[in-house]
Amino acid sequence: MTIETSTVNAGEFLQHFSARRDELLSLTRALCEAESPSGDAEGSRAVVGLLEEAAHSLEGFASWERTPAPKGYGEHFRLRAFAEGAKEERTLLLLGHTDTVHPRGTLAARPWREEGGKIYAPGIFDMKAACAVALEALRACVALGARPRRPVVLLLTCDEESGSHSGRALVEEEARRAEYVLVLEPSAPGGRVKTARKGTGLFTLSVEGRAAHAGLEPEKGVSAILELARQIERVASLARPEVGTTINVGTLSGGTHSNVVAAEARAEVDVRFSTLEEARRIEEAMRDLQPFDTRATVKVAGGINRPPLERTTEVAALFEKARSVASEFDFELGETSVGGASDGNFAAAYCAAVLDGLGVEGDGAHASHEQVAADRLVPRAAFMAALISSL
Numbered sequence: 001m002t003i004e005t006s007t008v009n010a011g012e013f014l015q016h017f018s019a020r021r022d023e024l025l026s027l028t029r030a031l032c033e034a035e036s037p038s039g040d041a042e043g044s045r046a047v048v049g050l051l052e053e054a055a056h057s058l059e060g061f062a063s064w065e066r067t068p069a070p071k072g073y074g075e076h077f078r079l080r081a082f083a084e085g086a087k088e089e090r091t092l093l094l095l096g097h098t099d100t101v102h103p104r105g106t107l108a109a110r111p112w113r114e115e116g117g118k119i120y121a122p123g124i125f126d127m128k129a130a131c132a133v134a135l136e137a138l139r140a141c142v143a144l145g146a147r148p149r150r151p152v153v154l155l156l157t158c159d160e161e162s163g164s165h166s167g168r169a170l171v172e173e174e175a176r177r178a179e180y181v182l183v184l185e186p187s188a189p190g191g192r193v194k195t196a197r198k199g200t201g202l203f204t205l206s207v208e209g210r211a212a213h214a215g216l217e218p219e220k221g222v223s224a225i226l227e228l229a230r231q232i233e234r235v236a237s238l239a240r241p242e243v244g245t246t247i248n249v250g251t252l253s254g255g256t257h258s259n260v261v262a263a264e265a266r267a268e269v270d271v272r273f274s275t276l277e278e279a280r281r282i283e284e285a286m287r288d289l290q291p292f293d294t295r296a297t298v299k300v301a302g303g304i305n306r307p308p309l310e311r312t313t314e315v316a317a318l319f320e321k322a323r324s325v326a327s328e329f330d331f332e333l334g335e336t337s338v339g340g341a342s343d344g345n346f347a348a349a350y351c352a353a354v355l356d357g358l359g360v361e362g363d364g365a366h367a368s369h370e371q372v373a374a375d376r377l378v379p380r381a382a383f384m385a386a387l388i389s390s391l
C-alpha cells in the first residue's frame with residue numbers, strides 16, 4: 001500500500017518534542033497528581049480542567065466540550081481539531097480515558113518519582129502520559145504545519161475502568177464517524193500495539209429446585225445444586241480454546257444447610273471470545289440450556305458485554321501504516337493480541353480500523369509499580385504526531 005507521508009519528517013517531530021520535553025513532562029505530572037479514580041467527580045473535573053487548559057494552545061484549530069457524566073462520575077472530555085477545511089469527512093478518533101483504578105491517597109503513598117530511567121506515578125501508564133502525549137501531538141501538528149487530512153477527535157472518557165457506563169455511548173457515537181481509531185491504552189511489552197482484543201460476556205445461571213429434608217424425605221426434594229453442577233459441566237464444554245473461546249465459572253452459591261436439599265443455586269460465568277461468530281454461538285447455547293432434571297428450572301441472564309476487536313484487514317492495514325511511520329523513527333513497531341477488553345472493543349463494533357495500545361512504553365498498569373520509560377516519552381510523542389498527521 002502507498003504511505004502518504006507528511007512533508008514534515010521524523011527529525012522535525014523529534015526536534016519539536018525534544019525542545020518541549022519539559023512541557024510534556026509537566027503536563028503528564030499535573031495529570032497524574034490530580035488523582036482521578038473512577039467515580040471521583042472532583043478528581044475527574046480537575047483532570048479535565050488541566051486538559052482544557054492545555055487545549056488552549058490549539059485555539060483556532062480546535063473546539064472542545066466537557067460532558068457531565070451521571071452518578072457523580074465527573075466529566076468526559078471531547079476535543080475536535082482540524083475540522084475546518086478538512087479534505088476528508090470521516091474522522092480520526094483518538095480514544096482514551098482519564099479515570100484510573102488507584103484510590104485517592106495513592107499519590108501520597110507513592111508520589112511522582114523518576115528513578116533508573118523510569119517515571120513512577122499512579123495512573124501514568126494507564127493512561128495519563130498518553131493523554132498528555134495526544135494533546136501535545138495535536139499541538140505539534142499545528143506548530144509544524146503537519147495538519148492531518150481529516151478532522152481529529154480526541155475523546156477521553158471518565159468511566160472506562162468501571163465499565164464505561166456512560167462513556168460507551170460517546171465512544172460508539174464517535175466511532176461511527178471515524179475512518180480510523182487510535183486507542184491510547186498502554187502498549188504491550190516492547191511498545192507493541194494491540195491488533196486484537198477478546199470480547200467479553202457475562203452470564204448468570206440460576207437454578208430453582210425444591211427444598212426437602214435430606215434425611216426424612218429426600219425423594220421429595222429437587223437439588224438445585226446437583227442440577228447446577230451438571231449445567232456447569234455442560235457450559236464448560238462450550239469452550240473452544242483453539243479458536244480463543246474460554247469459559248470461566250467464577251462464582252458459585254446455593255443451598256442453606258447441609259441437611260436440606262438445596263432449593264436454589266447460582267453461578268456467574270465469564271466468557272471470552274475472539275470472534276463475534278463465537279460470541280453468538282455461546283449466547284445461543286446459553287439461552288438453550290434445558291434442565292437435566294425436568295422438575296428443576298434453569299434461568300440464564302446476561303450476555304455479550306464487549307464485542308471482540310478482531311484483526312480485520314482494515315486493522316492490519318492501519319497497523320502496517322503505523323509500522324511504516326515508526327520505522328522512520330528507527331523503531332520496530334510490533335503487534336500482539338490480548339484477552340483483556342478496552343473501549344477499543346466498543347469502537348470496533350462501528351469502525352473497522354482500530355489500533356489499540358498506542359500508549360507510551362511502560363509497565364505495571366493498575367499495579368503499585370506503574371511506570372513509563374523516561375526516554376520513550378519524546379520518541380513516542382513524535383511518532384504519535386507523525387502518525388496522526390499521516391492519517
Ligand SMILES: [Zn+2]
Nearest residue numbers: 126127185186
Ligand atoms: Zn486503560
